Amino acid sequence: MQKLPIGAWAQDGVNFLTQFFENQFRFVSDSIASIIEKFISLLMWFPPLAFIITSLILIFIVKRSIKNILVISFCFLAILNLGYWEETLETMTLVLFATLISTFVGIPIGILCAHHSFIYAIMRPVLDLMQTIPTFVYLIPTLMLFGLGMAPGLISTIIFAMPAVIRLTYLGISNVPHALLEVADSFGANSWKKLSSVEIPHAWQSIKTGISQCMMLSLSMVVVAALVGADGLGKPVVQALNTVNISKGIESGMTIVFVAILLDRIFANSSQKIGAVR
């Protein structure tokens, strides 16, 4: 029996893209890399302790919780002590950019999906594919198109993490009670007003959950991103794996855990408070 030519098609598609659009892809890749590198060098310009103290103060102003501050400062100091400050900043930058892009692209897609059932019908299998296809599989084409470095790492991360934002935005918007939309309608609201003052506020908790999940999923991609040459905490993990270096592996692995706790404590929303109001 004849094999389905999926592999051949994908190969042809990627070949076609590399052949005719290589310069464009490289341009995108280079600009992404240069923006990220500039951002990282800006963060590196601060002395680590000054950076930590400033962020602690800012976090305290927003969160007003001593317990949080203690956990966060422990994580920061542990990272600094283990000597992975630069890698941590690189990873955080990657996570931040991946989350920002996923948010700004994902929320509108989620809203469109909730408003038009045919768009959701198209997006559903695409989202399933984005989340389930093994990451290594699309590393090869992204590598061919964007070359080694931060850009393919960022793009793979976005592919993996963005569905969370889309799905939870979709969920939040499609759960808006009909009665509230009717109220907006009855007072003559147009679709923009309905979106901005009924649908998004109602879905806000769900959207925020999507964003924080997206952030955690991005972090879980650091090791994979390192395989395509992205800087960050994934690199020492990969090196440790290649050289069977147990102590390095544990150190860098624990640092990733500390970063995860940090991100969770800093960005996990104080949703309990607002949730109770409902």
Next chain:
Amino acid sequence: MIEHFKIEQLDLVFGKNSKKVFQALDAGQSREHIHQELKHVIAVQNVNFSVYKSEILVIMGLSGSGKSSLLRCLNGMNGRTIGKTRGQILYLDAETNQRINLIECPKNHLRKIRKHQVSMVFQQFGLMPWRTVSENVAFPLEIQGIKSTERIKQVEEKLEIVGLAKWKSHYPHELSGGMQQRVGLARAFVTQADVLLMDEPFSALDPLIRKQLQDEILELQQKFKKTIIFVTHDFSEAIKIGSRIAIMDAGKILQIGTPQDIIENPACENVKRFTEDIKGTHTFLT
């Protein structure tokens, strides 16, 4: 008396293929037949009535009689995206002082009417849980594009009228049902609309609060002379509030008249059934 609304031969159909249903209706097929054969619901069928300026017209009927659907035709919420209407809903536009047919008028115009001239009060209050009382009342003014300083002034004025000035920075869930509906009333009043559409506004409230709000609505009506179309399934509420009552069943209006009219001369058996319960308890009317 000036006719604020004049409704002529109004049909409202829910379902995808309204054209076919209208044809079937014209061929004289019954509502039940269309429901079974074509799987379409005829919510309102061949309805004719007028609403006069500054009266309270109560549309009364059991659940499923089409009364709420009919009410939603009067601001065009039914008949465009939800359901399809045909016939005429002539509305006296306060701005131009001309009659326009709401079924055919452009969407923008309809939106303008909803913004400024016709506002609505809902059975489940329809308050937004993430907005405070005053933010909820300000919502229609936001849609009108009124500046925030002016909004605050008007909102406070309206909250004063419904007696909730002290509660302005609370959230809806902190209020009792009766107070929540007062917020709903303030929100409907804040637009300066001449027409209020009220969809079973007091049905979710307990009897004492209901009575209180009924009295308040009558008082407000005395003061501000709004045209109110009030939907209810409660006949005693209808005779208390209504200047006139329209009794609906199965999408049709069975009888329309003053409360006294309806109690003394019920047009058919179905109407009689509503009035019989009431006759004993409200002897003052006879």
